Amino acid sequence: MTDITALDSTSELVAAVDLGSNSFHMIICQVTDGQIKVIDRLKEMVRLASGLNEKNIINEDTQQRALACLKRFGQRIENFSATRVRIVGTNTLRMAKNSAEFLAKAEAALGYSIHIISGIEEARLIYQGVANSLQTNANRRLVMDIGGGSTEYIIGTHIQSSKKESLNMGCVTISQRFFKAGIIETQQFKKAVIFVKRHLNAHKKQFNYVHWDEAIGASGSIRAVCKILIAHQWCQNDITLEGLEKFKQHALNCKHVSQLNFLGLDEERLPVIMGGFVILYTTFKVLGIQSMSVSDGALREGLIYDYLGRLANRDVRSETVKSLALHYHTDNGQANLIKQTIARLVKQVEPFLGEHVTVMAQYLMWAAELHEIGRNIAHSQYHKHGAYVIKHGDLSGFSQKNQTLLSLLVLNHRRKISLKKLKALSKPWDTQALYMIVILRLAVILQRNRSSTAVPDFEMTLNKTTLCLIFPEQWLDNAPLTHADLQQEADYLKPAGITLSVS
Numbered sequence: 001m002t003d004i005t006a007l008d009s010t011s012e013l014v015a016a017v018d019l020g021s022n023s024f025h026m027i028i029c030q031v032t033d034g035q036i037k038v039i040d041r042l043k044e045m046v047r048l049a050s051g052l053n054e055k056n057i058i059n060e061d062t063q064q065r066a067l068a069c070l071k072r073f074g075q076r077i078e079n080f081s082a083t084r085v086r087i088v089g090t091n092t093l094r095m096a097k098n099s100a101e102f103l104a105k106a107e108a109a110l111g112y113s114i115h116i117i118s119g120i121e122e123a124r125l126i127y128q129g130v131a132n133s134l135q136t137n138a139n140r141r142l143v144m145d146i147g148g149g150s151t152e153y154i155i156g157t158h159i160q161s162s163k164k165e166s167l168n169m170g171c172v173t174i175s176q177r178f179f180k181a182g183i184i185e186t187q188q189f190k191k192a193v194i195f196v197k198r199h200l201n202a203h204k205k206q207f208n209y210v211h212w213d214e215a216i217g218a219s220g221s222i223r224a225v226c227k228i229l230i231a232h233q234w235c236q237n238d239i240t241l242e243g244l245e246k247f248k249q250h251a252l253n254c255k256h257v258s259q260l261n262f263l264g265l266d267e268e269r270l271p272v273i274m275g276g277f278v279i280l281y282t283t284f285k286v287l288g289i290q291s292m293s294v295s296d297g298a299l300r301e302g303l304i305y306d307y308l309g310r311l312a313n314r315d316v317r318s319e320t321v322k323s324l325a326l327h328y329h330t331d332n333g334q335a336n337l338i339k340q341t342i343a344r345l346v347k348q349v350e351p352f353l354g355e356h357v358t359v360m361a362q363y364l365m366w367a368a369e370l371h372e373i374g375r376n377i378a379h380s381q382y383h384k385h386g387a388y389v390i391k392h393g394d395l396s397g398f399s400q401k402n403q404t405l406l407s408l409l410v411l412n413h414r415r416k417i418s419l420k421k422l423k424a425l426s427k428p429w430d431t432q433a434l435y436m437i438v439i440l441r442l443a444v445i446l447q448r449n450r451s452s453t454a455v456p457d458f459e460m461t462l463n464k465t466t467l468c469l470i471f472p473e474q475w476l477d478n479a480p481l482t483h484a485d486l487q488q489e490a491d492y493l494k495p496a497g498i499t500l501s502v503s
Helices: 058-078 090-095 098-111 119-131 171-178 187-202 220-231 239-252 265-288 298-311 316-327 332-370 382-392 400-411 419-423 429-446 480-496
Strands: 012-018 023-032 035-045 085-089 141-145 151-157 159-166 214-217 289-292 461-464 466-470 500-503
Touching: 012 058, 012 265, 012 298, 023 058, 023 298, 035 058, 035 098, 035 298, 058 098, 085 090, 085 098, 085 298, 090 098, 090 119, 119 141, 119 151, 119 159, 119 298, 141 220, 141 265, 151 265, 171 265, 187 239, 187 265, 220 239, 220 265, 220 289, 239 265, 298 316, 316 332, 332 400, 332 429, 332 461, 382 400, 400 429, 400 466, 419 429, 429 461, 429 480, 480 500
Parallel strands: 012 085, 141 214, 214 289, 466 500
Antiparallel strands: 012 023, 023 035, 141 151, 151 159, 461 466
């Protein structure tokens, strides 16, 4: 279980929202004296994936259905501080070409920022939700989650995941592809099984039964199947392969999902039950699973525990940054010198940076650690190589927005500033990121000598368009390289509308 006793003893409410491809979920928890208590849950079957056409565009009807749901969610959390709310989007929002357009409307409906996460990050958070929700002595766990558009497989020990994979197949997409209009045919069932096998076979070696002691399911589809098996007495408590075979036999005797008449099956899940079942059934076969328990914890619970970890100074993002810097053999000493200089710069201009200063400083520290990772690829244009790795890598703890911001800091820490890319960032970073970049660039320039004694005491002032650096008398005369670098920097900053003066 995650240790959150490091948090203060005051009671607070935190919320997590999961914009899944099948359902939208919200969970609200009260945190008191290190204890988490769920006080409210909201869930609506939006079926976002069903509104995705062949061109990966979410149609208008589906958007309106989703926005109506989000307005209801938004009312429930309208008085929450933005720092106490985490909202993530998954597979469909990763795939949709009009995702940005929809997200703008979705954020307006909710009143909070939405972050799209990668499949691997989704898998990590799902495991966190399961691991912190179960009391089990298993040394190694396989966790499986069937979403509307993707299925995640994770192996981990206690609260630490070690292997993670996200496959593009879900209960909505499989149902739409192989059980159109709810029609059940034996031949289509076989084709669906082959489709799932084809996706899963590439990962069979690392996820089969020899690598774990216990299998756990963590999605609505898996819970629905388990409920049906128990209601029909096809299993006792856990899902078994024998029970799934009986489910299959019953389903294939029907011609349409409306004829299934499963006990315990919610009507709203009926259109996607066959897609979810095929994924679960085939996974049992391919990975050699004999039984699977079911967890109430999933992605949204994982978001809560991940958030609490950040409050208790166990931010997985910082661990990810350190791991990436180590992998690319960066100069840790130089990174620390730049971080020290950033801290001095931020402290002097903190009043101007305003309410986001803490988050800005955090990203600047991460950028300092990673700004030279591209050197391990090629010295020429190394800032571009580093930015690419950060933007497109699977970075645990980071959403797509997070990675884009960090990537642009690294990209723009030298040479010309890409103003067009900065303006495309979401608020408030579309304006604030420029000042972050200026601070990072100055720290890199001032630490070019890679020496702890290279930078004297200095003063810095910053307003919207003017930046002033004041050094001790005659210091610039004795540091001609730094003086030249700062003069060049003044030219780089002009297109951004910032005037740099040095004295």
